[in-house]
Amino acid sequence: MSDQNSPSPPPPSRATTDMFGDPIGSHPQWFKQSSFLDPDFDSESYIADLRSFVPFDTLRSELRSHLSALKHDLVELINRDYADFVNLSTKLVDVDSAVVRMRAPLTEIREKIVGFREALEGSLVALQSGLAKRAEAAAAREVLELLLDTFHVVSKVEKLIQELPSVPADWSSGDINFKEKGHISNGISLHHAKNGTAVRETQSMLLERIASEMNRLKFYFAHAQNLPFIQNMEKRIQSASSLLDASLGHCFVDGLKHRDESAVYNCLRAYAAIDNTKSAEDIFRSTVVAPLILKVIPHSSSGEVGGQSGDELEEDYKEIKRYIEKDCKFLLEISSTENSGLHVFSFLANSVLKEVVSAIQKGKPGAFSPGRPTEFLRNYKSSLDFLAQLEGYCPSRSAVAKFRTEAVYIEFMKQWNIGVYFSLRFQEIAGALDSALMPTSLSPVQNSNTGEGRPFDLTLKQSISLLDCLRSCWKEDVLVISCSDKFLRLSLQLVSRYSNWLSAGLAARKANKSGSNPGSEWAVAAIPDDLVYLVHDLNCLAAEICGGYLEHVLERLRSCSTEVLDIVKQSILQSGKALKDIIPQLITSIIETLVEQSVEDLRxxxxxxxxxxxxxxxxxxxxxxxxxxxxxxxxxxxxxxxxxxxxxxxxxxxxxxxxxxxxxxxxxxxxxxxxxxxxxxxxxxxxxxxxxxRRGGANLDNSEYIxxxxxxxxxxxxxxxxxxxxxxxxxxxxxxxxxxxxxxxxxxxxxxxxxxxx
Incomplete structure (x- = not known):
């Protein structure tokens, strides 16, 4: 062991210095050995980066040198600790016994964990089962509460309905026979009702309360309609709903008859509560609006006209406006009360406008016919004015937008076939110009033959017809603003037609051929004095089109945007310039004719x-x-x-x-x-x-010869x-x-x- 603890001698040095003092075995600056130890080292990207500035042979040589150095270092390390490496196996004594001793506690711990897991899974299953039963019980309780609430609401509605008078006529009198109860369930004493107004108000309040309960009942029925209990009560619910509709209708009619604002307001809230706005709109239409409209536009149930056969609507609309102001305004104001929730009603469209449209269709069907354009346009503009009058009763812009999206409004606008009307006007206006351009000669007006016309008066009937047709497009009794683009196009087409008539005639005159181009005979037969009329008229027409006529058109379209007005202005100015551009051709034609006359003498x-x-x-x-x-x-x-x-x-x-x-x-x-x-x-x-x-030998003096x-x-x-x-x-x-x-x-x-x- 002492050998192991003693410091090992350093490895023998392999490096020797070169002539610059650097070790021969050292690597260049670009070769970084630490890069190989990075966890995310990638050999391909490393080589790709180095090859951009290091030759491949140099890189390969450096890598081989580094590999050789690593192998050498590995061998040195093994040689240095070889004794410890050999003695490692001799120190591993009684390893199997140690493994057995460690295995026993590990096995015991595993068994305890398995047992705990089984107990935990059992508890989890029991808990989930309990929660499922609890959810079922809650759902059953919810259904039971829904059924009980439904039963209570049905009973309450039936009880409240029983407190209503059985005959609608009873509402207008102060003596109403109630049951022995002295008070209705909403706490309002009926014994204090001394007149019909109080009775109607009380009844309307009661109906509003019944309607709110019916709204709850519909909610319950929608959520539990498949249950047998609810199915058994369906007849009772339908009966209560029918009684409510009938009673509410009678009360609403009575309120409208006596103009009882409180009763009408409460009835409308009741209709809104049960989401039955159509019934209220139909009742108002049939009881109030229809009799008034029938006075203005009488007709029978079969659709036959009961009064005079004229199809004019302007006077009828005036009468209808007065009736609406007098007899319908009070309900319209009630339905537009702020924060009342009555915005769901559309009496303007589904009561007033629908009845007016129906009366016109039955009593004056010819009013929608574009076959008589003047009367059609007058009726159409009167109808637009009438719709604008109705929109004046809308309390807000959103209400106006909603009114315009109503089905009856859209259907009413479709009745006016503006496309057919424009086609008839097109034929009328364009046909007038074509007729004026048909004659085979120019047609001066009466004063042009004597030369007494004023400088800015048109001289030819063709030119006068063009200007008349152009002005007709923008007359009050012709123009429809919604078709203003079509009328603008027609105006430009009229100018183009007149220009083509002139150009074709001058081309035929130059070629001196009238048969090849029908309609150009006038130009071939025209004398220079006739062409003077055209020069004068073109100047006048261009000045008028780019002046007063343009101002008139822009004034009629003043409601359009600036961009649209700019386009209209440029198009009209361009048409005026097109007429002006023909004048040089006319002057050239006059010159050619005069030259030909002069050449006759030059011959x-x-x-x-x-x-x-x-x-x-x-x-x-x-x-x-x-x-x-x-x-x-x-x-x-x-x-x-x-x-x-x-x-x-x-x-x-x-x-x-x-x-x-x-x-x-x-x-x-x-x-x-x-x-x-x-x-x-x-x-x-x-x-x-x-x-x-020369042959005669003469010698004449030619000095004075001319x-x-x-x-x-x-x-x-x-x-x-x-x-x-x-x-x-x-x-x-x-x-x-x-x-x-x-x-x-x-x-x-x-x-x-x-x-x-x-």
């Missing part, structure tokens, strides 16, 4: 060549007669009554410049072509003349000077027209080409 240019070719006429000294007629169509148009009355100065200037430029372009094309042909002909003739002279081409150019030069003076007379500077300058350069003498002077 006389061909006669200039015939005048001077192969003739001895002297050089021209004045312009040709045709020049005066070139700009005549343009001048006549601009000086005409229609242009003066309906075209703005800006439009006139645009037409003048456009036509002048276009006519000058055509003038230049014809003149340049004419000069080119003359020069080519002159060149050919000179070649022939020179050949003849060729036919020079004469033609001189004539054209005189013509365009006169043409330029005519342009100036109209207010157009010829020098600013590129084609005129090019024509001047083509025909002017050499000494005048750089200066344009008339």
């Amino acid at each position: 006389q240019l061909k006669g200039i060549t015939a005048t001077y070719r192969m003739t001895n006429k002297p050089q021209p000294v004045r312009h040709s007669p045709y020049v005066s007629g070139v700009l005549r169509p343009l001048k006549v148009f601009l000086d005409g009554e229609r242009a003066a009355a309906y075209l703005t100065m800006e439009t006139k200037n645009e037409l003048l410049k456009g036509a002048a430029f276009e006519i000058t372009d055509r003038y230049k094309e014809l003149a340049v072509s004419l000069v080119d042909v003359a020069r080519k002909t002159e060149t050919s003739l000179q070649k022939i003349r020179k050949g003849a002279q 060729s036919d081409t020079d004469k033609v150019c001189m004539q054209l030069f005189l013509d365009i000077k006169e043409y330029g003076r005519n342009l100036s007379a109209l207010g157009v500077e010829a020098a600013k027209i590129p084609s005129y300058c090019a024509l001047w350069q083509c025909v002017a003498p050499a000494d005048e080409q750089n200066t344009i002077k008339f």
